[in-house]
Amino acid sequence: MENMQNTTIVQDQKVIEVDNLVKRFxxxxxxxxxxxxxxxxxxxxxxGANGAGKTTAMRMLCGLSKPTSGKGKVAGFDIEHQSEQVKKNIGYMSQKFSLYNDLKVWENIRLFAGIYGMKDDEIKGKTELLLQQLHFEKERNLLVKSLPLGFKQKLAFSVAIFHTPEVVFLDEPTGGVDPATRRQFWELIYEATAKGITVFVTTHYMDEAEYCNRVSIMVDGRIEALDSPRNLKAQYNAQNMDEVFQQLARKATRKSD
Incomplete structure (x- = not known):
């Protein structure tokens, strides 16, 4: 899979803006x-390695935690003073897929659509369309916990972008799945960006870092590197992103985030 395949970046149209953001406990x-x-x-x-601060930073960007100082905007809304508007204009998916295992497939879709503020008539029509697109017509009445892992992953991502958010935050979304399923998931990511959705993703798989347009690497709360994978590999004289990451991660002194 080639880096930046199918992505359509709109230059000078910032979806996320972060300026000297700080979080202290x-x-x-x-x-x-x-x-x-x-x-x-x-x-x-x-x-970032465990303890780098990336989870804390992502929580602030999602409007779940207020910064100690500094500024941030997501989808045009201030993360400190307009957190509810931020939440309505983003999607979110975690390693645990952010689904309710004891609800049916269609119930999960409608539940999250309602949480994101969509209207009932729109939800009903788009639910049927999504089930068709995912080829989930036969699975619509199954409990999510009975779905294969790859199906759960596909459903969770589709639910996260069901309301066509400005940006979707993916927090280690491919953890624990096999390489073939991970590649299929990244095809979904490329399809989303082709529609203009921005993707903000954390991952521990450095081969996935190669698929990103740009990568930032945090060490002990600070961003130590930020550039395209190609430029980072050249800068650190590395064969791949894993070598880049290891060079920077060795500087870390923290052990947990």
């Missing part, structure tokens, strides 16, 4: 003055 600085922008339609990799 008492005397501990979890996120230490980070700054970056993400363009519309971009696949932005947000990497």
């Amino acid at each position: 008492g005397h501990f600085t979890a996120v230490d003055h980070i700054s970056f922008d993400v363009q519309k339609g971009e696949i932005f990799g947000f990497l």
Whole structure:
């Protein structure tokens, strides 16, 4: 899979803007003055070892945690003062797929669509269309817990972008799945970016970092590197992104995030 395949980046149209963002817990600085922008339609990799601060940073960007200082905008909304608007204009998917196992497939779709503020008439029509697109007509009444892992993953991502958000946050979405399923998932990501959805993704798989347009690498709360995979490999004289990551991660002193 080639880097940046099928992506349509809109230059000078920033979907995420971060300026000197800081998050402290008492005397501990979890996120230490980070700054970056993400363009519309971009696949932005947000990497860091355990303890780097990436989870804390993502929570602030999703409107779930207020920054100690600094500024941030997501989809045009201030993450500190307009957190509810931020939540309505983003999608989110975690390693646990963010689905309810004891609800049926169609019930999960409608539940999350309602949470994202979609109207009932729109939800009903789009639910049927999504089931057709996913070839899930036969699975519509199955409980999610009975689905194969790959099906859960596909459904969770589709639910996260069901309301066509400006940006979707993917928090280690491919953890625990086999390489073939991971490749299929990245095809879904490329399809989403082709529609103009921006993808902000964390991952521990460095081969996936190669698929991103740009990658940032956090070490102990700070962004130590930010560029395209190609440029980072050249800068650090590395054969692949795993070598780049290992060079930077060795500087880390923290052990947990």
